[in-house]
Amino acid sequence: GQQLNQSPQSMFIQEGEDVSMNCTSSSIFNTWLWYKQDPGEGPVLLIALYKAGELTSNGRLTAQFGITRKDSFLNISASIPSDVGIYFCAGQSNNDMRFGAGTRLTVKP
Amino acid sequence: DTGVSQDPRHKITKRGQNVTFRCDPISEHNRLYWYRQTLGQGPEFLTYFQNEAQLEKSRLLSDRFSAERPKGSFSTLEIQRTEQGDSAMYLCASSLEGGLFLNEKLFFGSGTQLSVL
Numbered sequence: 001g002q003q004l005n006q007s008p009q010s011m012f013i014q015e016g017e018d019v020s021m022n023c024t025s026s027s028i029f030n031t032w033l034w035y036k037q038d039p040g041e042g043p044v045l046l047i048a049l050y051k052a053g054e055l056t057s058n059g060r061l062t063a064q065f066g067i068t069r070k071d072s073f074l075n076i077s078a079s080i081p082s083d084v085g086i087y088f089c090a091g092q093s094n095n096d097m098r099f100g101a102g103t104r105l106t107v108k109p
Numbered sequence: 110d111t112g113v114s115q116d117p118r119h120k121i122t123k124r125g126q127n128v129t130f131r132c133d134p135i136s137e138h139n140r141l142y143w144y145r146q147t148l149g150q151g152p153e154f155l156t157y158f159q160n161e162a163q164l165e166k167s168r169l170l171s172d173r174f175s176a177e178r179p180k181g182s183f184s185t186l187e188i189q190r191t192e193q194g195d196s197a198m199y200l201c202a203s204s205l206e207g208g209l210f211l212n213e214k215l216f217f218g219s220g221t222q223l224s225v226l
Contacts, residue, residue: 042115045214
């Protein structure tokens with residue numbers, strides 16, 4: 001089963017608003033990854049984080065690797081309709097990569 | 110397109126039948142993973158290969174499941190005597206192993222959606 005707690009489960013926002021979602025775990029991870037998945041497709045990698053405290057941006061997306069190595073957050077600024085989808089966090093330690101249950105984002109035009 | 114390719118995209122089968130899925134990873138990637146995803150959940154790890162060697166299997170992978178990567182390139186996942194509970198999206202991912210599982214990025218295919226009737 002899932003070892004990562006991802007929240008919120010779903011979000012309904014207005015176009016232009018900023019979005020924040022996070023993942024927490026009882027385990028320490030070496031790597032945190034954030035993926036976006038559209039219906040009927042596989043997850044697409046958005047951001048990869050490799051060091052505790054690391055803050056990385058990819059366009060309007062910003063993600064941070066928590067200092068404790070047990071959490072990570074993803075922010076999306078100035079949301080647009082194509083941001084709609086399910087966002088997954090994934091944490092990796094040794095040869096094990098675990099995924100959160102996802103945050104479903106809906107953006108109203 | 111040089112991404113991860115999976116075939117078929119959809120498979121509908123009757124309970125008790127055998128099914129086989131294929132995954133072609135990104136060509137230079139030496140590590141290949143199989144995940145299963147059910148509605149409303151994140152992907153769950155099934156197994157992975159480093160080149161042609163299958164190095165780990167999840168407890169989710171019952172005896173009815175078998176995966177191969179005979180030449181270290183493409184991989185197949187076979188499910189024998191399918192059950193309704195096997196209905197899910199089966200995702201393949203590949204990565205370029207960077208040593209000690211550090212700095213690893215998984216790239217996913219579009220998945221095979223299996224429906225067992």
